[in-house]
Amino acid sequence: MPLADAVSRFVKDGQTVAMEGFTHLIPFAAGHEVVRQARRDLMLVRMTPDIIYDQLIGMGCARGLVFSWGGNPGVGSIHRFRDAIQNEWPRPLAIQEHSHADMAGRYQAGASGLPFSVLRGYVGSDLPKHNDNIRAISCPFTGEKLAATPAINPDVAVIHAQRADRKGNVLLTGIVGIQKEAVLAARSAIVTVEEVVDDLEAPMNACFIPHWVLSAVCEVPGGAHPSYAHGYYGRDNAFCKAWDAISRERDTFLEWMKKHVLGTKTHAEFMRSAGLSVPATMR
Amino acid sequence: MSYTPSEIMTIEAARRLENGTVCFVGIGLPSAAANLARLTHAPDVVLIYESGTIGAKPDVLPLSIGDGELAEHADTVVSVPEIFRYWLQGGRVDVGFLGAAQVDRFGNINTTVIGGDYAKPRVRLPGAGGAPEIASNAKETWIIIKQTKRSFVSRLDFLTSVGHLDGGDSRAKSGARGAGPTAVITDMGVLAPDPVTRELTLVAIHPGITVEEARANTGWDLKVASPLATTAAPTAQELATLRELQEKTAKAHGTSAVSE
Numbered sequence: 001m002p003l004a005d006a007v008s009r010f011v012k013d014g015q016t017v018a019m020e021g022f023t024h025l026i027p028f029a030a031g032h033e034v035v036r037q038a039r040r041d042l043m044l045v046r047m048t049p050d051i052i053y054d055q056l057i058g059m060g061c062a063r064g065l066v067f068s069w070g071g072n073p074g075v076g077s078i079h080r081f082r083d084a085i086q087n088e089w090p091r092p093l094a095i096q097e098h099s100h101a102d103m104a105g106r107y108q109a110g111a112s113g114l115p116f117s118v119l120r121g122y123v124g125s126d127l128p129k130h131n132d133n134i135r136a137i138s139c140p141f142t143g144e145k146l147a148a149t150p151a152i153n154p155d156v157a158v159i160h161a162q163r164a165d166r167k168g169n170v171l172l173t174g175i176v177g178i179q180k181e182a183v184l185a186a187r188s189a190i191v192t193v194e195e196v197v198d199d200l201e202a203p204m205n206a207c208f209i210p211h212w213v214l215s216a217v218c219e220v221p222g223g224a225h226p227s228y229a230h231g232y233y234g235r236d237n238a239f240c241k242a243w244d245a246i247s248r249e250r251d252t253f254l255e256w257m258k259k260h261v262l263g264t265k266t267h268a269e270f271m272r273s274a275g276l277s278v279p280a281t282m283r
Numbered sequence: 284m285s286y287t288p289s290e291i292m293t294i295e296a297a298r299r300l301e302n303g304t305v306c307f308v309g310i311g312l313p314s315a316a317a318n319l320a321r322l323t324h325a326p327d328v329v330l331i332y333e334s335g336t337i338g339a340k341p342d343v344l345p346l347s348i349g350d351g352e353l354a355e356h357a358d359t360v361v362s363v364p365e366i367f368r369y370w371l372q373g374g375r376v377d378v379g380f381l382g383a384a385q386v387d388r389f390g391n392i393n394t395t396v397i398g399g400d401y402a403k404p405r406v407r408l409p410g411a412g413g414a415p416e417i418a419s420n421a422k423e424t425w426i427i428i429k430q431t432k433r434s435f436v437s438r439l440d441f442l443t444s445v446g447h448l449d450g451g452d453s454r455a456k457s458g459a460r461g462a463g464p465t466a467v468i469t470d471m472g473v474l475a476p477d478p479v480t481r482e483l484t485l486v487a488i489h490p491g492i493t494v495e496e497a498r499a500n501t502g503w504d505l506k507v508a509s510p511l512a513t514t515a516a517p518t519a520q521e522l523a524t525l526r527e528l529q530e531k532t533a534k535a536h537g538t539s540a541v542s543e
Contacts, residue, residue, distance in 0.1 A: 022334050022363055023349025047363070048412075071409035073347030074310075074536070082407045097395075100333055101367035101416040107362045120372055122466050123419040124391070124445030125412060125458040131400050145458060174354045175334045179362045207362075237346060237536050 003223075003267070006190045006216035011042075014063075015155035018107075018186065019052065022177030023073045024230060027160040028052050029223035035059050045154055047103045047178055048217040051226065051243050055261070057093060058253050064094035066152070068103045075240050077107050079247045087177035089250065096131055102149055104233060107153035107178050108160040110185025121147040132243040157186035160210075160224045162231060164193040165200045168211035174230030176207040188215040192223040194232050222269050222278045233278035288470035289429075290525060291489050293319060294517045296380075296427050296468040297525075298512060305329040306372060306378045307417050308339075310348045313380035314428045315528070316468075318344060322524050333413040339440055343532040352535075367413065371420050374460070379421030381444070383428050385436050388482050388503045390409050390426060390446030390464030392418065393439040396415075401441065412445050418444035419459040430469035436502040447481035454481070471497045473512065477506070487512040531537045 011017060011034055016266045019027050031052035034042075038061075045066040046053055056062055058080030076215050084093040089117060098106070105117035118137060128147070137148040159179040161172045169193050172179060183189040191209070202208045211217070226236035226243075234238040247253045260274040271277065286294075296316035300306060302325040311330075318341065330339045334349040338358030354360045361370075370376065385393035394414060398405025399512045418424050424446070428434055430438050443477050446464045448454045454463050464483075467474040472488040485497055488507045498505045517525075 023347045024334075024351065067410065069410045069412035070407075073349070074345075077407075077409070081490075085407045086404060097410055099411045099415040100413040101372065104362075104364040104367050119368075119416070119419060120458075120460070121416050123410075123415075123457050124442060124448045125415045126395070126401075126442045127415065173349060174335065175337070175349045175351070175360055180362065181364060222375065224375050228351055234351065235346075244340070281528065 001191060001216045001218055003030060003033050003076045003218040003220055004037070006218050007037055009253070010188045010190055010215050011037070011039055011156050013039055016043040016045060017156045017158065018152070018154040018159040018182045019092070020046060020182040021160060021224070021227065022048060022175055023050070024175040024177065024228060025160045025172065025179070025224050026050065026052055027158045027192055027223065028225055028227065029220045030158045030160070030190060031056060032141060032261050032267065032270060035257065044088065045152060047100055048073070049081060050078065051240065054080040054247055055257060057081055057084050058090065058247065060090040062093060062236050063091070064096065066096040066098070067125055068098045068100045072240055072243060075236070075244055080253060083250070096133055097127060098131065098134070102134070104178055104181070106149050106152040107181035107185050110153040111181045114151055116148050116150050117147050129252035152185055154156060154182065154186040155188065158180040159183060159189070159190040160192045160229070162194050162229055163200055163258050164191065164196050164217045164219070166196060166198065168214055168217040169200060170209040170214065170217065171200045171202045172207040172209070180207055180209060183209055183213060190215065190216045190218065192218045192220040192224070194221055195228050220227060222271060225271065225276065225278050233280065236276065236279055239276060270280055284517070284519050284522055286522055288489070290515055291514065292429070292468055292470040292521065292526060294521045295473065295514050297323065299425070299466060299468070300328055300378070301328050303329070304377045305331065305375060306380050307331045307333070307421055308375045309381045309414070310380050312344065315344055316427060317380060318432065319525050322528065323521060329388050330368065331376065333363070335366045337361065337370065343535040344528060346536045351404055367416060371416060372490055375392060376421040377423070379417035379424045379467070380490050381414055381417060381424060381426050381529070383426055383434070384440050384462070385434055386426055386428055386467060387439050387446070389450050390467060390476065390483055391439055391442050391448065392412065392426065392444040392446060393441045395441040396468060397440050414444040418446065418463070419461070421461050423462040423465045425463055426467045428469055429468065430471045430497065430500045432500060432502050435500065447476055450481040450486060451479070453526045471500060482506060484508050485511065487514050489514045
């Protein structure tokens, strides 16, 4: 299915949307399509919101963000995220802030059909004072005090993977992050892939997601750029650094987004317009 | 051989990591020190990154916590829930090795906001990441941070990850597991908690640094151990290994990998 059709069918205004990836396989192309189709009032969920969430927030697509670490990995801050929190630009952003261990557990609970997740977490931390979703629970067997947080069940999960077969089964390799849990926790799921192949040749214990839990599989080569796709291309560190300057001021940010994202129709067109290409190798 | 304050900080931190230790590593300074240990005296140190890489042996320092380099040379790569649930919360980690924006006299850490209040901060930092549970589940914690009045504060703007909480036995009573911060390694020296009050005390100073300088770069009345040890100057081999690693890293990423 073309990516534009998948986003049009499955991502709606006001929904809770998780576009996941742990610095690897970030679904950039899909995020750009959400910007192009001008979705609004999304409750965005992501453990590690980075450049693509910076873009969604800066373009006014989000009413809120559930997260545990927000930054441009290896570079520094994400300025649109900061501007939204510090100055409510372009609109106020309601944040629900967690830790990684907790976010991972919340997705697992969602994927497991459980109402909440439990962990040994947040001891001594100020985070629970600012997040009503972090509560205390006593172990029914020992009485020990533990942290509990509600399951995450996104309306839509969006991920990027290396390969799919013609039936739409998906294979992820390398750092697999939280993607399988995000997909299984969600009501619908869109996967973009580097290529569609006849035979996945998936190893027996691979991170494999069957076609029958997915709503759409879209072939989008380079769809994770400027993050990387292990075995296909490396991270575009130069662009990640350049984003710092592009996004620092509102005007330069808007100009760049209008020209290259709103002004193009596909990921390939976007890459040409912005003068980008995927770095050739994983070392 | 001359060296920079950053270099002796990284080298002194690396020396403390014993061969065979299982170390949960933060990105940036902790990662540089842990890999230097692996390339010098501790070839069998087990490095775990929160991206799910266990037994990582990167050729160059990772720019981000999820670099392919970490996966490529790891013993195994597991999912993010597995790394936190089985390996960290399961009690398999000897040392949690963290960086921070702010640290207080009890080794509590802030990586969330600076100034203003939480809802309207002056500076919004990236946030907690894995640190709250690393700090409360590893058998002990080390912190590596440049010592300045802005980073060594009398009162944190936000307590993200627990150290010795309010000192004394307050950490033990809080339900946190492990010994908490046992060392804070800076560009001026090394601090360790007092056995009773748990207040961070200067226990070693780097060659050429004075106690007055350390005090001037601390936002509380810094206690100093007596006798005060002096850190050994970096050896030629330590410096050469660190510099080679950083050069290879810069070449691979087109930037410095030791982010602040």
